[in-house]
Structures are given as C-alpha cells and as structure tokens.
Amino acid sequence: MPLPQPNQVWPPKALTAIRPKLEEWDAWYQGDPGTLTRVYTGRDGSASPKVRPSQNAGGVVGALSRFWWGRPVKDLTQQRRAQIHLPIAADLARVSADLLYSEPPRLTIGDEGAKPGQGKVKKSTPTQDRLLEYVDDGFHEVLATGAEVGAALGGRYHRVTWDQDILQRPFLTTVDADAAWPEFRWGRLVGVTFWHVVADDGKTVRRHLERHELDGQGIGITLHGLYEGTTDNLGRLIPLDKDDATKPLAQLVDGDGAIVAGRTPGLAVAYTPNQTPSRVWRSDPIGKNLGRSDYDQCEPFFDAADEAYSSLMRDVRLAKARIIVPSYMLDSNGVGRGTSFDGDREVYEGVNVPPSEEGSRAEITPQQFDIRVEEHLAVIDDQVQRIISTAGYSAQTLSDGFEGGGTMTATEVQARERRSYLTRDRKIRHERPALLHLVRKMLDVDTAVFSTPELDGTELRASFADTVQDSALVMAQTVQALETARAASTETKVRMMHPDWEPEMVKAEVALILSETGAPLADPFAIGQQEEPEPTPEG
Numbered sequence: 001m002p003l004p005q006p007n008q009v010w011p012p013k014a015l016t017a018i019r020p021k022l023e024e025w026d027a028w029y030q031g032d033p034g035t036l037t038r039v040y041t042g043r044d045g046s047a048s049p050k051v052r053p054s055q056n057a058g059g060v061v062g063a064l065s066r067f068w069w070g071r072p073v074k075d076l077t078q079q080r081r082a083q084i085h086l087p088i089a090a091d092l093a094r095v096s097a098d099l100l101y102s103e104p105p106r107l108t109i110g111d112e113g114a115k116p117g118q119g120k121v122k123k124s125t126p127t128q129d130r131l132l133e134y135v136d137d138g139f140h141e142v143l144a145t146g147a148e149v150g151a152a153l154g155g156r157y158h159r160v161t162w163d164q165d166i167l168q169r170p171f172l173t174t175v176d177a178d179a180a181w182p183e184f185r186w187g188r189l190v191g192v193t194f195w196h197v198v199a200d201d202g203k204t205v206r207r208h209l210e211r212h213e214l215d216g217q218g219i220g221i222t223l224h225g226l227y228e229g230t231t232d233n234l235g236r237l238i239p240l241d242k243d244d245a246t247k248p249l250a251q252l253v254d255g256d257g258a259i260v261a262g263r264t265p266g267l268a269v270a271y272t273p274n275q276t277p278s279r280v281w282r283s284d285p286i287g288k289n290l291g292r293s294d295y296d297q298c299e300p301f302f303d304a305a306d307e308a309y310s311s312l313m314r315d316v317r318l319a320k321a322r323i324i325v326p327s328y329m330l331d332s333n334g335v336g337r338g339t340s341f342d343g344d345r346e347v348y349e350g351v352n353v354p355p356s357e358e359g360s361r362a363e364i365t366p367q368q369f370d371i372r373v374e375e376h377l378a379v380i381d382d383q384v385q386r387i388i389s390t391a392g393y394s395a396q397t398l399s400d401g402f403e404g405g406g407t408m409t410a411t412e413v414q415a416r417e418r419r420s421y422l423t424r425d426r427k428i429r430h431e432r433p434a435l436l437h438l439v440r441k442m443l444d445v446d447t448a449v450f451s452t453p454e455l456d457g458t459e460l461r462a463s464f465a466d467t468v469q470d471s472a473l474v475m476a477q478t479v480q481a482l483e484t485a486r487a488a489s490t491e492t493k494v495r496m497m498h499p500d501w502e503p504e505m506v507k508a509e510v511a512l513i514l515s516e517t518g519a520p521l522a523d524p525f526a527i528g529q530q531e532e533p534e535p536t537p538e539g
Contacts, residue, residue: 003211003225003237003257004181004193010207010234012181018287021280022153022178025295028089028302029152033069036085040070067300068307084310088384089152089302092294092391095398096151096274099424100431101144103465107131107439110459126454127443130169134442139172143435146174146272153177155273155291157192158434159212160441162262162449165248169452170445172438175269177290182271184289189271190214198226198245205231206238208246212269220267220441222259224249264444270434275392275426291430294391301390305383312376319369392423428464435462490514 004012011019027039069083109128142158150156157175175194183191191213199206211223226246229235240250240257252259262268273291280296281287295302388395397420440457447455478496482488488496494509495501501509 003209003223004234006227006234006236007229008234009232010195010229014286015181017284018281018290019178024299025152025154025293026178028295028299029093029149031085031087031090033083033085036069037083040067067303069303082310082314084306084313086302086305086309086380088305088387089295089298091398092298092387092393093148093151095393095420096294096427097144097148099397099420100147100427100464101140104135104140105143105435106463106465107135108461108463109456110461126452127456130443130446130452130455131439133169134171134439137167137169137171142172142174147431149174149176150272150274150291151294153274154278154293154296155271157182157194157269157271158438159194159270160268160438160445162445164449169450170442172442182286182289184286187289189267189269189289191267192269192271198243200231203230205229205235206243207234208243212267214267218265219263220265221263222268223257224253224259225257262445262449264441264448266437266441266444268441268445270437272434273430275423276430298387298390301383301387305380305387308376308379308383312371312373312380315369315371315373315376319371321366321368389419392419392426394419396420431464432462436460 024039027035109125109131146156146158153176155177157177157180158172159175160170161173162170179194179196181193181195182189191211193212194210195207197205198208205228207227207229209225209227211225213221213223215221224240224246226238226240226243227234227236228238228242240246240253249259252261254260271290273289274294275292278288278290278292280292281290385395388398394417396417439462440460443455443457443460446452482493482496490510490513491506494506494513498506498509
C-alpha cells in the first residue's frame with residue numbers, strides 16, 4: 001500500500017487500543033510527576049482539579065483513576081510537594097539493556113563465532129573487516145539505547161539508514177514503539193509507517209511519515225511524505241521541500257515519494273519485541289505481535305511504592321520541631337493584612353503577654369511527631385521486591401552488592417541471579433534474528449549504495465557476551481585444573497584465558513607456550529586431527 005491517505009484521524013484508529021497503555025508505560029519510564037498525573041487523571045496540571053465520574057466507575061477506567069497518582073486533589077502546589085516518584089521503572093529498563101548489551105555483540109562470518117575447540121576459524125575477509133567498522137561506529141550504542149526504551153514500551157524498531165552527506169556506509173537508527181503503525185503477517189513484520197512531528201504552532205501540525213514495505217518481488221521500498229494537519233487529523237499531503245527537516249529527501253525520491261537508491265531484498269526495518277507473549281493485547285490483531293513491557297502488571301506496585309515513599313516524606317515534614325502559640329503572639333502584617341507566624345524560627349525573644357483571667361500566662365507548647373521509618377521502608381521494600389519478581393528479575397541484579405561480601409565466581413553470581421539470566425535468554429531469542437536481519441541488510445545496502453565490493457552476509461553469525469566473567473585468578477585456577485586432568489588442549493586453555501583475542505593472537509600464543517615447554521611445534525589447529533593409517537597389504 002502507498003503512504004496513508006490524507007485527512008484521516010491520527011494517530012490511526014487501528015492503534016486506539018494500544019496507545020493508552022504505551023502512554024502509561026512511557027509515563028513510568030520518564031518518571032515525571034506531571035506526566036504521571038496527566039496519564040492517570042486526564043489533565044495536565046494547569047486546570048482546576050475536580051472529582052471525575054471515572055473515580056467512581058468500575059472496570060479498567062475506574063481502576064486507573066483510583067491509582068494514587070490519579071486521585072483528585074484540591075491544591076496542585078501541595079500535590080507537587082506531597083507526591084514523590086521513585087525511579088524503579090527507569091532502573092528496570094536500564095538493567096534490561098545492561099544485561100543484553102553491556103558488551104557489543106560479536107558479529108562473525110562462518111564458524112568464527114564457535115566456542116573454543118569447535119570448528120575452524122576463518123581468516124579475515126572484507127566482510128569481517130566491514131562488520132568491525134559497523135560495530136565501532138555507534139552500532140553498540142544504538143542497540144543498547146533501543147533496548148532500554150524497548151524494555152519500557154514492549155519493543156522497538158531498528159532501521160538501516162544511509163546518508164552519504166554524513167557517512168560513507170550504512171548505520172542503524174531507532175524508532176520507538178509509540179511512533180509506529182506496524183503491519184504483521186503470520187507474526188512477521190511486512191510493513192510499518194513511522195511518523196514524527198516536525199513543526200507544531202499549536203494550531204497546525206506538520207508530520208513526516210516514513211513508510212517501509214515490500215514490493216511483489218520482496219524488495220524493500222521506503223516512501224516519505226510530509227503532511228500538514230491538526231493534532232488529531234493527518235491533514236493534506238504537501239511537498240517534502242516545504243519544511244527544512246524533509247527538504248534533503250526531496251532530491252532522493254521519485255514521483256510516489258519512494259527512495260530510488262538502495263533497493264535490496266527485505267525490509268530495511270526489524271522489530272524486536274522485548275518479551276513474548278503480550279498479555280495485555282493478546283486478542284488485538286496488531287498488539288499481539290508487539291511484545292510485553294517489563295512494566296506489565298507492575299503498575300500498581302509502582303504506584304504503591306510512590307505512595308509509601310511520599311507518606312514517609314510526609315512524616316518527615318510533619319515531624320519537624322514546631323511550637324504552638326496563642327494568636328496574640330503572631331506577627332502582625334499591618335492593618336487589614338492579618339497575622340503570621342514563622343514556623344521555622346528556633347529561638348524566640350521574651351514577649352510581654354498579659355495574664356489570663358485566672359492569673360496564668362499562656363504557654364508556648366512544643367510539638368514533634370515520631371517518624372515511622374522502619375514501617376515505611378518495610379512497605380517500600382515489599383513493593384520493590386514484587387516489582388522485580390513480576391518483571392522477571394532477581395533482587396541481586398538490581399542491588400548494589402551481595403550480603404556477606406567476598407569475591408564470587410561467575411557461576412555463583414549466575415546461580416544467585418538465575419531468574420534474571422533466564423529473562424535475558426528469552427530476550428536474546430528475539431534479539432539475535434532481528435540483529436542478523438539488520439546486519440545482512442546493511443551489507444546489501446553497503447554494496448548497492450556505496451559500491452563496497454566482496455560483501456557477503458550469507459554465513460553471518462551473532463553472539464552475545466557473558467554479562468559476568470570470572471576474574472583472572474579464578475580462570476587461572478580453572479585452567480590449572482584442566483592441565484592437571486589433561487582434559488584440554490593448549491589452544492583451548494589459551495582461548496579460555498583470553499576469549500577476546502583474535503585467532504592469529506591465539507595461534508601465536510600457543511606456539512610460544514609450546515616452544516617454552518619444549519613440546520613439538522605442531523600446528524595448534526591440527527591438534528586432535530588423526531591421520532588416516534596407511535592401508536596394510538591385507539587391506
């Protein structure tokens with residue numbers, strides 16, 4: 001299909017059931033109290049607060065309105081002071097990205113990504129060299145950033161982009177899930193329309209739409225269009241050169257708005273769901289393919305944790321040492337301006353107070369409440385533990401350290417964080433195919449647009465580094481045990497100690513070790529390969 005028809009409702013009606021939840025997750029990820037208030041009350045904080053009918057409604061609408069962030073308040077100033085947000089949601093998204101992309105993914109050709117001792121390693125090739133250039137040029141950062149936002153919104157889109165005025169090779173960019181209208185067939189992405197606002201003066205809104213689809217031969221087509229409408233209407237299609245943001249594209253498209261160069265097999269976009277299945281949109285034709293946010297079913301616990309922490313801070317405010325004074329002790333502000341009293345003053349000068357009818361003087365009464373620290377922290381800790389468990393992580397993953405101290409091996413760490421690593425494995429099963437598709441597309445575009453020769457992604461492999469690695473001492477002890485048991489070759493032991501070394505470096509180290517120990521300098525990659533015996537006369 002071509003670009004969307006002008007003058008239609010925007011965002012599209014097909015996303016009506018999806019966008020409210022995306023807005024809710026986005027509000028928790030941002031952590032801005034004003035945004036949370038807007039999402040749960042339907043107001044931006046500037047209008048006079050009021051009790052809405054939805055506060056007494058049943059179902060989902062009533063439940064959201066009765067969230068602590070959605071309760072009606074009378075004084076917006078006091079609300080901003082009383083409602084404090086704990087950034088637990090942002091921490092979850094950050095941890096998710098760190099588990100996946102604390103180290104760059106390893107992109108290799110053929111069996112080069114095999115474990116030590118498994119398969120032979122191919123020498124450097126033009127494709128392998130180009131892959132290294134991709135990874136060294138912001139590739140890792142784009143993936144990590146997208147993974148963090150994707151953990152919050154349930155997934156994200158990465159697209160292969162090229163701009164010869166900026167860089168002489170393709171590169172990756174990210175589009176968030178709340179700025180896309182996707183089309184799926186059999187659970188696979190077959191088309192998507194991205195949009196972003198390039199100008200908004202309060203009345204007229206200009207949107208740049210970018211559509212990716214496949215033609216009848218499976219070739220990826222990218223179309224661009226500039227629309228001028230209102231906040232809820234797409235409006236009319238206008239030339240791309242009417243706005244500075246889209247003017248460079250005007251010279252690259254044909255009469256239908258399609259990019260002429262770089263047409264290669266497959267979409268230039270891949271969607272990576274955070275986790276599956278999607279609980280909240282299980283029956284929605286689009287939403288069931290979008291994936292599940294780490295925040296799914298955690299929202300009430302986020303809200304309760306914020307309420308508990310705000311209650312603790314309220315105790316702190318109320319527990320400030322104060323004094324109660326009679327009205328005649330208040331400072332006069334002048335005729336007609338009433339009186340006031342400075343509650344933060346610590347020392348008062350003597351005042352002449354006339355005696356009462358009974359002959360006694362009015363006293364200054366001190367007041368200070370207890371702060372229920374332990375009770376509040378226990379409630380907050382319980383909510384945080386429930387959030388971490390519901391999101392699919394171990395408490396140790398989000399903690400600063402381990403009880404008991406001491407050095408732990410990678411195996412011990414993974415044992416204590418088993419739930420987090422199981423979640424990581426689930427996510428990697430979505431990450432790897434999307435990553436392979438994107439890199440193969442980058443190689444194809446590199447050949448078609450930049451005329452880079454001898455690129456072939458047929459045997460492309462992608463592997464993810466371990467997030468926890470043993471120390472050099474622990475690894476050395478392991479290698480020593482293998483040496484004593486004669487259970488590993490010199491090559492395997494070198495690879496274990498130096499997993500980041502290139503094949504040539506491993507080979508040179510093996511040869512050096514064998515020369516120092518007086519062992520025969522056989523080809524280390526031929527170790528274990530037995531020669532076939534010569535046939536006997538009887539054979």
